[in-house]
Amino acid sequence: MADLVCRGLRDGVLEGEYAPALLIKDTLQISLGVHVFNHFLLSLSSNISSGKAQSRGLVVVAFACPPCFYVDLLRSRGIGVASLSNWIVDCYSDPLGWKDKLLNSGFSAQLSSKSHDKSSVGDVECLFRDVGDAEKLSSLVFDLGRGLVGPGKGRFSVAIDSASELLRHTSLLSVSSLINNLRSHDQVASLFWLLHSDLHEPRAILSLEYLSSMVAGLEPIASPSTDAQRNHHNHLFQLEQNSRRGKLHMRLKRRNGRVKILFEEFDVEQGGIKFVPVSLGNAIRNDAILPKVQFNLQLTDKERGDRAKVILPFEHQGNGEDIKIYDGRGPIADAPKNIFPTPRLDESASATITTSSNGGKGEIHYFRDSDEEALDTDEDPDDDLDI
Amino acid sequence: MMAATGTFTRNPKSFSHSRHAPPPPGLKIGPNGTPIVSTGIQDLDQLLGGGVPVGSLIMVMEDSEAPHHLLLLRNFMSQGVLHRQPLLYASPAHSPRAFLGTLPAPIPPRTHLHTPSQQQEEDLRIAWQYKKYFGNEQMFVESHRGNHWDFCNEFDLRKSLDRQLLGAAHIDCVNLQDVEDLASLRDRCSAFLAPFARTEEGITCVGRVAIQSFCSPQCRYSNSDWDMLFFIKSLRSMLRSSNAVAMITFTPSVVSSSSVCMRWQHLADTLLSLRTIPDDDKEMAKLLTDYQDMFGLLHIHKVGRLNSQVPVILEATTYSLKVIRRKTLVLERLNQAPVDASGGGSLGGCSGSSSARLLDF
Numbered sequence: 001m002a003d004l005v006c007r008g009l010r011d012g013v014l015e016g017e018y019a020p021a022l023l024i025k026d027t028l029q030i031s032l033g034v035h036v037f038n039h040f041l042l043s044l045s046s047n048i049s050s051g052k053a054q055s056r057g058l059v060v061v062a063f064a065c066p067p068c069f070y071v072d073l074l075r076s077r078g079i080g081v082a083s084l085s086n087w088i089v090d091c092y093s094d095p096l097g098w099k100d101k102l103l104n105s106g107f108s109a110q111l112s113s114k115s116h117d118k119s120s121v122g123d124v125e126c127l128f129r130d131v132g133d134a135e136k137l138s139s140l141v142f143d144l145g146r147g148l149v150g151p152g153k154g155r156f157s158v159a160i161d162s163a164s165e166l167l168r169h170t171s172l173l174s175v176s177s178l179i180n181n182l183r184s185h186d187q188v189a190s191l192f193w194l195l196h197s198d199l200h201e202p203r204a205i206l207s208l209e210y211l212s213s214m215v216a217g218l219e220p221i222a223s224p225s226t227d228a229q230r231n232h233h234n235h236l237f238q239l240e241q242n243s244r245r246g247k248l249h250m251r252l253k254r255r256n257g258r259v260k261i262l263f264e265e266f267d268v269e270q271g272g273i274k275f276v277p278v279s280l281g282n283a284i285r286n287d288a289i290l291p292k293v294q295f296n297l298q299l300t301d302k303e304r305g306d307r308a309k310v311i312l313p314f315e316h317q318g319n320g321e322d323i324k325i326y327d328g329r330g331p332i333a334d335a336p337k338n339i340f341p342t343p344r345l346d347e348s349a350s351a352t353i354t355t356s357s358n359g360g361k362g363e364i365h366y367f368r369d370s371d372e373e374a375l376d377t378d379e380d381p382d383d384d385l386d387i
Numbered sequence: 388m389m390a391a392t393g394t395f396t397r398n399p400k401s402f403s404h405s406r407h408a409p410p411p412p413g414l415k416i417g418p419n420g421t422p423i424v425s426t427g428i429q430d431l432d433q434l435l436g437g438g439v440p441v442g443s444l445i446m447v448m449e450d451s452e453a454p455h456h457l458l459l460l461r462n463f464m465s466q467g468v469l470h471r472q473p474l475l476y477a478s479p480a481h482s483p484r485a486f487l488g489t490l491p492a493p494i495p496p497r498t499h500l501h502t503p504s505q506q507q508e509e510d511l512r513i514a515w516q517y518k519k520y521f522g523n524e525q526m527f528v529e530s531h532r533g534n535h536w537d538f539c540n541e542f543d544l545r546k547s548l549d550r551q552l553l554g555a556a557h558i559d560c561v562n563l564q565d566v567e568d569l570a571s572l573r574d575r576c577s578a579f580l581a582p583f584a585r586t587e588e589g590i591t592c593v594g595r596v597a598i599q600s601f602c603s604p605q606c607r608y609s610n611s612d613w614d615m616l617f618f619i620k621s622l623r624s625m626l627r628s629s630n631a632v633a634m635i636t637f638t639p640s641v642v643s644s645s646s647v648c649m650r651w652q653h654l655a656d657t658l659l660s661l662r663t664i665p666d667d668d669k670e671m672a673k674l675l676t677d678y679q680d681m682f683g684l685l686h687i688h689k690v691g692r693l694n695s696q697v698p699v700i701l702e703a704t705t706y707s708l709k710v711i712r713r714k715t716l717v718l719e720r721l722n723q724a725p726v727d728a729s730g731g732g733s734l735g736g737c738s739g740s741s742s743a744r745l746l747d748f
Contacts, residue, residue: 016485176604177564184481206640207604210451257453257682257708258666 002264002275005214005250006043012054012155012189019183022192023163023212025205030220030246032268034064037194038073039273041159044190045079045086048157055189057148057156059141061089063165064194067125087144089137090127091161095169097129131166134174138181145187158182160193163208164200172204179211217249221265244268248275411592412536413470414441419695424472424593424632425539427462430706430718432539435657435690436699439632441593442585443691444623446655447636449600453663455683455708456636457489458716460597462542463634465490467595468556469540475579475596477561477572479603484560486599487553491542494715543714563598563606569618576622583629594631596622601637612647619654656691661708676722681707685718 005022013019022040026033041060047053060070067088074086094100126144130136145156160166166175182188197205197217209215220242245267252260265276410422415438417423423438426445432438439445449456467474468490476483559579566572576596583594601619602609609615619635626633639660642648652658662684664671672678685706690699706718 172604173607173610176609180479180605203641203643206451210604210638210641251452253452254666256666257455257663259452259663260666261668 002039002216002248002250002266004252004260004262005216006040006047008214008252009040009044009157009190009192010047010053012157018213019185019188020190020214021179021183021212022190022214022216023195023208024192024216024218025195025197026218027196027198030218030242031196032243032246032266032273033194033196033218035268035273036216036218036248036266037159037161037192040192041070042073042077042079042272044157044159044192045074046077049079053157053189055149055155055157057086057145057154059087059089059145059148059156059158061091061137061141061158061160063091063095063131063160064162066090066092071124086124087148088125089140089144090125091131091137091165093127094129095131095165100129131169134166134170134178138178141182142185142187149187155187155189157189158191160191162196163193164196167195167200167204172207176207176211179208183211213253215251217251219247219249221245221247247278411470411590413466413472413538414590414593415538419692421692421694422590422593422630424470424595425466426459426634427464427466427539427542428459428716428718429539429541431459431685434687434701434706434718436692438538439657440691440693441590441630441632442627443632443656443693444619444626444654445632445634445657445659445691446652447634448652448658448660449636449638450661450663450683451638451640453661453683455661455663455685456599457486458544458708459659459661460599460634460636461490461544462716463595464597465493465542465548466540468548468552468558469493470536470593471556472592473557473559473579473582473594475559475561475576475594476599477563477597477601478599479563479606480599481562481564483562487558487560488547490548490553491544492546492548493540494543541715544710544716545713563601563603567607569608569611569614573618573621577625580625580629580631583631585628585630590630592630594629596626596631596633598633598635601635602641603638604641609641610643612643616647616650616654619651623654623656652688655689656693658688660686660688662686675707677707677709677719681709681719683708684721 008020009022011020024033024036024040026036041058044053044055045058048055048058060067062070067090070086070088126140128137128140141158145158148154149156163175166178179191179193182191195205195208220238245265248264248266250260250262250264252262254260263278265278267274267276410416413424414422417437417440421440423436423440425432425438426435447456447459464474464476464487476487478486480486559575561572561575563572579596580594583592602615622633622635635655637651639648639651642651664678664681664683668678675681685708687701687704687706690701692699703720705721707721709717709719711717
């Protein structure tokens, strides 16, 4: 179902609506968000370069990885960067403009040599030095995007490498308004960004989820065990697991107002990432939404079985077995074996009471007065009274 | 479904003779003699006891994953436009005016609606002690005859409101993103509500205020929770002293702390909340018979009553939102399909769920 998300990003936006926005969030436990981000980036890029997507260009705002990483990534998939359908805003090298200031203030010798190691495709990069100003960043993105697709009706997509880095430099308010402006801009077809959810306050995460139309959350496959004894082994095993595999929990806001909830397992391999749809089972629990208030007087098989297993506090268990007086002490030696109680305890059974005793041991033989009667009659002994 | 009104009801006729003019369109006398206006949704009006009391505040808690609050707002605003009630609309969108283009048009009312009820009075002789269960609508049918407006219109969500009607209507739009601080918004509201101040002569005109997604994260004031609370409180006090109603929607998840969220909820006179439902959910499809038609749930937490100490206790507080034939919005009680008891614990499920999201039937 990650295909659904890819399709959503590819199809873009309808006239008059806000652009679809995907939020990818991961945690420390399962920190494979980068791989998922790259997967969506590659799929969108390939759709753009093959012309299937609504957008005709992609602007990547790179915070966490250098631009050459993205160039190499795209090139390794055969998506030609030279086709100039991508722009990479480099917020990685010098986000706050320190190198510039240092250069200006005279520590020039070592730094100037390093600043020349740009990759050969420097044309698609744009260095951005003022990450604290989200407005400047957004206008730069718009300019680059417009440059990519030309003025008019063309649309472009935006990918923000890590909104966590952005939130580090500016406030939630600026980031929210940046995303909102991107979504409502006439020329933006879709956008997506990555977030590390344990780095921020819940309010920040919820605000960004509120602004997005698709949320993909990474979760570990197995929840951490709480048993302290086996903790060490399990912990290592889970670390091993979580460094390669995980579960993707996607919530897509649909136009009819409902939310589509999907689960998929993914496996990070050498060549990329593979998604496997998982059978839900009880993954979606609606207990929080709807209580179970049905009144059903029929019993399921399980309940009938449980009922049959209940030890009655009478001398007979109603199933034709030897009478054992159960007073609650100790386990029962003979558990009742029949599911359905037999209707009556007849003469032959009562005869076995006397004959099945162990020889030599003292026993109490109790003969019920009402043995000749059928069990469970509705006869009320008070009926005999004449008053 | 009948709200508990108790045995004491004010005789509304005693208020009508004090008015020199017929009541303005869109206004009628509701329970306990309070003037009420419509929300634009007939089912919701019925649940709230006929309509919204003038001078009260409706708070709608949105679900961050669904746009259902826009439906409520659209109907509310459309009804106001149809009744020629001035409207102040504030929204965090780039162009609030564009939203006005999505207001639904009314379905032309059937003109024979009024006559059967009169005949009902004659043919069906209802015992006097049961007349109170037929609500106030029948008693005031006579006063509405001759007027061309319906108290509550049915809206067709596919068609948008006539441009001319919109152009002629008095609608003020405010872009919440441009609002620097809430004091200016408050001044704007008080300037809007000034013409509707309550006077001795009775109500001539009712105003409506609609604020959408008040605490959106992209608004500049969204960090200052206490300022927002103070704004709501002052808006409510302005409403009490004027003939207007207000509907504010907000998203509880985006508000920074739960205590602020609780205070926000307490400030409302009428509190509604919206929940979305998962799509293609087989479990839910088994539990609810009309799962295919509905797209959300509306929960009524509180029904506002001015002029009365008697609280409104509804029989059921959760309703499903449906659009019938893609045209009209209706609210229906939830119908649960009979389900096999699933191995014990079935009746204990109610108490286990978190109280903030507990739905009841």
